[in-house]
Amino acid sequence: MLSTASAYRDLTSPWTSSAGAGPTLRGRRHDGHATCLHFVHGNGFCGGVYWPLLQQLMPCYGLFCHDIEGHGDSDRPDHFAGSVAIARRIAPVIAEQKPGGQTLVGMGHSYGAALTVRAAAENPQLFGALVLLDPILMPTPVFLATRLLAAVGRNPIARGALRRRDRWPTRAQAWARLHDRGIYRGWRDEAFNCFIEHATRDDDGERTLACPTWLEAAIFDHPLYPWQALRQLRCPVLFVYGTQTYPFIAPAARKAGRLVAGIDVRTQPGGHCFMQEDPQRTAATIREFLTTHGL
Incomplete structure (x- = not known):
């Protein structure tokens, strides 16, 4: 498992960017x-x-892995810039890198x-196709309810993020505490080890989450409203969601099917992180879609 996790750094090269407003971003690439x-990545x-x-x-x-601010090796922000601002850094980073x-x-x-x-809608020539894996595209009633609950500090998923433990005495204890629980339930061990390897870090003799819990909560409180952006898409789109994912995603997929001409909507067994439960099947679905479109 350790060799699989470390291979990400062994087989890719680092990049660093200050393009756009905000803290320095980092990630990995393979050309x-x-x-x-x-x-x-997800929040x-x-x-x-x-x-x-x-x-x-x-x-x-x-491969070009873009780690947003406060995640992975990217610098932590002093405050939450907003989801729109985070999305608008994608195009400048691509132009620079x-x-x-x-x-x-x-x-x-x-x-x-x-x-x-959002980046694709605002920059129509940026991507030749999109692959959306269990995307957080909230139907309007869900979006409005989330924002209302956030305004009064009662969004349950954000409150859960704020309450979660974010550091452990050792890496092994972080593994034992989180493995096969909550969002990580059902993950392959190799995938969970990659979480421990890349989304946690050593800090003052302990192991801590790379993403601060306040930032994770702020992102949960501020989803992007997706529907105008979806109407603007002009490239092929693959939308894959898990059969056991959040209840709002299936209705969102149906609505996306009405709004985006030729969108390819598919399901895969599993939850919100189905690609961590069966990465081989997910990869096969993505390859089939891209090959169909000559990519």
């Missing part, structure tokens, strides 16, 4: 293919957490998929 996958995670999936795609595609390949595919999970949709 050398005609098509490159620009990947944005509280980072690119390396998805290595069991991403390594399945590297033989055919380049110039990920290899002739075509860039926007790919993301959860919050990262929502950010990718």
Whole structure:
């Protein structure tokens, strides 16, 4: 398991960017293919957490993992800049870093998929296709309820983030406390080890979450409203969601199917992090979609 997790750093190269407003961003890249996958992670995670999936795609595609502020190795912000501001840093970073390949595919999970949709809508020439894995695209009633609860400090998922333990005496204790619990339930051990390796860090003799809990909570309180952006998409889109994911995502997928011409909507067994439960099946679905579109 350790060798699988460390391979993410061994087989990719680091990048650093101050493009756009905000703290310094960092991530990993692998160039050398005609098509490159620009990947944005979910809230509280980072690119390396998805290595069991991403390594399945590297033989055919380049990779550019974009870790947003306060996640992975990217610097922590002093305050939450807002989801729109975070999304608007994607295009400047891409322009500066110039990920290899002739075509860039926007790919993301959860919050990262929502950010990718926003970036694609505001920059129509940025991506040749989109791969959205269990994207947080809230139907309007869910979005309004989330914002109302956030305004009065009663959003349950944000409150849970603020209450969660964020440091442990050792790496082994972090593993034991979190393994197969909550959002990590059902993950392959290799995927969970990648979380421990890349989304936690050593700090003053202890092991702590890389993403501060206040930032994770702020992101939960401030989802992106997706529907205008979805109407603006003009490239092929794959939307995959787990059969046991959040209840609002299936209705969101149906609405996306009405708004986005030719969108390919599929389900996969599993929860919100189905790609951590079965990375091989997820990779096969992505390859099939991209191959169908000549990518």
